[in-house]
Amino acid sequence: MTSDTSPEFVNLDDYTDAIDDPSVDAVVARMWDDVHLHRMGLASVREALGFTQTDLAAAMGVTQSNVAQAERRKDLLVSTLARYLSAIGADLHLVVHFEGRPPVELTLDELAEA
Numbered sequence: 001m002t003s004d005t006s007p008e009f010v011n012l013d014d015y016t017d018a019i020d021d022p023s024v025d026a027v028v029a030r031m032w033d034d035v036h037l038h039r040m041g042l043a044s045v046r047e048a049l050g051f052t053q054t055d056l057a058a059a060m061g062v063t064q065s066n067v068a069q070a071e072r073r074k075d076l077l078v079s080t081l082a083r084y085l086s087a088i089g090a091d092l093h094l095v096v097h098f099e100g101r102p103p104v105e106l107t108l109d110e111l112a113e114a
Helices: 012-016 022-034 042-048 053-060 064-072 078-087 108-113
Strands: 094-096 104-106
Touching: 042 064, 053 064, 053 078, 064 078, 078 108
Parallel strands: none
Antiparallel strands: 094 104
8 A cells, every 4th residue: 555545643742742731641641651542442442531331331222241242352343333432422434445546435324235
């Protein structure tokens, strides 16, 4: 894949350095110390955002046990992942990269039609 089709990543420090707030500095330091942002599992994302499994279960309309099972699974349905992420305030974007072609973003609606 050529670099012109790679996503652009920003350095969080570039934005937070301009903020003179010790609480922001503490949160950013904890994020960098506890996890690598590009390699977080579902439980790590949930915890970093301050949600408990019980909070998430209530938002998803499932049991806490269901949330725990989803976090341990190595293979999730895309719809389950989308519901999980939506419950913590995130949107799921699926991007397919083909050799020599621009990336294609899939939506859940498009997947349901397949």
